[in-house]
Amino acid sequence: MMTNGPSVDEQIEIYRKMVVVRRMEEALGALHKQGGTRGPIHRCDGQEAVGVGATAMLRSSDQVTSTHRGHAHYIGKGLDVHRVVAEILGKETGYCRGRAGHMLVASAADGLVGGNAIVGAGIPAATGIALSLQLQGRDDVAMCLFGDGAAQTGICHESMNIAALWKLPVIFLLEHNQYGLTVHHAAQSSVADLSVRAAGYAMPAEIVDGNDSVAVYIAAANAVERARSGGGPTLIEAKTYRLEGFSTSDMGGYQDEAEIALWRARDPLTVARARLAGEIDTEVLDGLEADAAQVVDDAFAAALADPPPEFELHPASAAYSGGA
């Protein structure tokens, strides 16, 4: 059931979304510097190939759960840039009317439910969705993207055991970006390659170059195919790197400059563009990049001008209120 790589058209779309994400991250960084954002923002610069590459073959009825660092997952899963940015800025036009903020974006219509700021929580969430899909006889799949830090949580273990035991249609996509917050993985994990743990659940696993969107795509597509056809879960460990620190409130000082430089040289956008450059005209790529930048600029301009939400008590007051 090996999948061919993504077609050139698919690669172009993946690259376009990666550029969108990168421009979004940069714009958010700039806005943060101006004091225009609220709360810490977890940029994913350098990890775009994972979030976009792993979700590119999914249907909108497939279900993705994400993390606190979900921007590439949101765009990869097909969410609208303007409504994502509006949510990050706490506007009424955001996917969640400003109630969620950037760590918790969800779009049920797009099968993205959703960002999660409890580390690891997306893992059992996807597992439960997969159980529901299996019970309903749907051939949709669930995918959770999660970090190397999240892999140390108990719920990761419990979920993988249950998913393997029940052959649930779920893909565990581990974005190994070397750090959990400020702590290097060597101080968090007793093993360097987390995919070795899959053997403990008799689950297939694979390590891929997380900075190569095509490699990520192929591994994910195979896993999705396996899940869809009743073959159960897969663990994919994508090795990548977080280029811009933990969040906008990161004061740095714990990372090695040489390490950063090494990974910067393997920027996933550079890798993807280089591969495409062999297939299509560079003008097309330049144009695509300019378009992507424009989409992001427009999204920010619109979102910044959008109205903030107004407070109202929740209509489902029985559930949200103890008293009558």
Next chain:
Amino acid sequence: MMTNGPSVDEQIEIYRKMVVVRRMEEALGALHKQGGTRGPIHRCDGQEAVGVGATAMLRSSDQVTSTHRGHAHYIGKGLDVHRVVAEILGKETGYCRGRAGHMLVASAADGLVGGNAIVGAGIPAATGIALSLQLQGRDDVAMCLFGDGAAQTGICHESMNIAALWKLPVIFLLEHNQYGLTVHHAAQSSVADLSVRAAGYAMPAEIVDGNDSVAVYIAAANAVERARSGGGPTLIEAKTYRLEGFSTSDMGGYQDEAEIALWRARDPLTVARARLAGEIDTEVLDGLEADAAQVVDDAFAAALADPPPEFELHPASAAYSGGA
């Protein structure tokens, strides 16, 4: 650092304790039938070789955490039979003055802290003790005995990762008795041999015949030696079987009779006695068994006659009371 097997004297002592435990379990079963016990009692008939064999080489300053099925651990770690039975019967003379009951027996002076009725909870408990021992520069070790059901909990994963990462002096002793309550391990675990999971923590692991107290002793002694000398944790998976059901409230019906018969033929007491019979006179063994039975009879007679506790508010009332 391979350990020789236990000496004949040690084997005799192990066998004696195993007989004590078995007689205790049988007496508890009989008492339950007469309505003389309270709450469910989790007998460990058939598992004596694990609890007694694994703790036989420990010092009293080594620390053991146990489970809801801890009777063999209690006796193995050197607790007094009368005070254990008194605790099980809720008497003032019990180790915990009747407050704990049979699932939660503790004797801090003997390094047994303690029984635990939250499945898996003994695992991080032993890990935390091991951290304290390491920080204090003591060469004592911690050992947790836990079940195949407990191995599926998140805290088992978190604890093993941390113990391996920090090279903590802890022994993870998994009593694989094939069932978690009424559910067969094949319906709880995605893998048959749980020791394969140790590779996910770069931790040494071993499977042993849990019905052979000598095999258990040797594996445990090696692991204890490794832990004491700074070599970090070990996972030992002892394959065994629970001969008398989950607890006194077990209504049965879910186990295979042929399976039970198979394991009964390999009763750990029979195995241990057969091995010793080659070394010493059978009259000595008969005498030892009679003595053990007498110790248990005396313990029950005394405990049954002991007074119940009287209720008093806890003296540390600041902590145990919200108001002043």
Next chain:
Amino acid sequence: MAKLRYAEALNRALREEMQRDPLVFLFGEDIGSYGGVFKVTRGLMDEFGAARVRDTPISEQTLTAMAVSAAMAGSRPVLEIMYADFMPLTLDALINQASIYEYIWADQVRMPFVLRTQGGGGAGAGAQHSKSLDSLVAHIPGLKAVAPATPWDAYGLLKSAIRDPGPVIFLEHKLLYNMRDEVPDGEETVPLGRARLVREGTDVSIIASSRMVHESLLAADRLAGEGIAAEVVDLRSLRPLDLDTLLGSVARTHHAVVVNEGWRFCGYAAEVSATLMDHAFDDLDAPVARVTMPDLPIPYSEPLERAVLPGPDEIVAAVRRTVA
């Protein structure tokens, strides 16, 4: 009108709801082939198959998170958590996930799941298997919580809980499972959020739930002998609270005693007392009395356990003080 045991009434509710709605499924530890350690799910695996009635590994944290997300994906999960003492393991999924999604995601999702569990003391089950943690779950916005005291309400409330569009925590009591009483013949439900006036009286309102309703009725009988006419209100629903029924009762009696089997400090009885302070201060001729567990872990030994559990003695004494 059939007479059923409380456990049978629950079983009937589950069976009927599973027949009615193919999206309903059950999961939890030992609920399948064994039929649940309290026999509530007996026979259901045979009738509905192992896919819809699932035995699970011991992984409460993940199972609860899966109930939340499976509900979001369109199923109607009913999860059994064997003892209320294990509710702490479920709280991240309840507080950080189930509680927030509907509001934070601006009504994009619904989570129709039921978490059944059972609590309470009196069975000699010890400090880790006897607690009532009502206030922990009743504190969580977005959830409902009910605690039936009779077979009728067990049946009717469970049907309503399963049909409810949101999460419902369903708190059973281990000492009530064998209580036999009337259950309606038809498919009657009992609405969530409505208390029940169990006994009319003019001198004092005794407000209770679950097993404490029966203890209150015993107290009311005794008080009648002393010439004190006690009204007994069964809350049934802990959240939302049926304020109208409470206020109506207190307006008649001008005295209130709240009985709850949980701890006192920050316990459920505190909320009822504070609510009456908010709304009925002028109606009250005396302070609201709280009858609860003392702030101590529940000891094992029978005389100790009896001393800490609230019962008719404590209720009668509190009423006497209140109406004095």
Next chain:
Amino acid sequence: MAKLRYAEALNRALREEMQRDPLVFLFGEDIGSYGGVFKVTRGLMDEFGAARVRDTPISEQTLTAMAVSAAMAGSRPVLEIMYADFMPLTLDALINQASIYEYIWADQVRMPFVLRTQGGGGAGAGAQHSKSLDSLVAHIPGLKAVAPATPWDAYGLLKSAIRDPGPVIFLEHKLLYNMRDEVPDGEETVPLGRARLVREGTDVSIIASSRMVHESLLAADRLAGEGIAAEVVDLRSLRPLDLDTLLGSVARTHHAVVVNEGWRFCGYAAEVSATLMDHAFDDLDAPVARVTMPDLPIPYSEPLERAVLPGPDEIVAAVRRTVA
């Protein structure tokens, strides 16, 4: 008298206690090389080494269980849980382990550990990083809980907490870390269990803790302009409650308003209200008012978050209603 920021005061307390007692050690996520995401442990790893100031994997449940057992084994652990929102993950270790051992094991063990965490809204951190869950921890017998409002108390209470023979939950507030104020020069501690009269007044007692003390003082200023003299009591200790100070204040003012940043239903304010009902019913000329969060998850967007957090407006309004 030095002026220090709240975070610096905590840092100084930790440093001094670590110098004083070699059994004290710190562990938690990102507390080592990075010095904690709120910088409370800055510089301590350099001074005391990586063994006594440990970065950990993301494993809150196990870390808390380890704090309990390491304390039992003779250490004095201080665990940092990064956000109070993660407290649900710690509750099994707190409710089923730390809470019970001392009493259930008949005083064989002590557990001198401190769990530091920080809660509260106002920083745009969203529904999973902004909660105040005071009532959850204050409900647990055998634990103490404190919530300092000033640098002085942060310093003095933390020292007392570390020296206490039992478990203490130490609740900091993210918006207070930068507050600069006096801290004693010597090694002064502040005793656990004692409230502080912050401002005297004759008309109403405003009872608060943590950041709400400062909001109450702002309210008191405004009320003074209206001719209402409000007394402000800082509870400091949530459990045990300093009943004497509360009753003394209410005996003077005959009116009380309780302010707590947590949810209302079954929240901490309910306990204070119920306690006053128990002990000061006859002193009170009006019902105790509660000012709390509404029973809703905390939304991200600034206008929404501002609408749900209690502040001077809500306190002033509640006082006006109470004294009317």
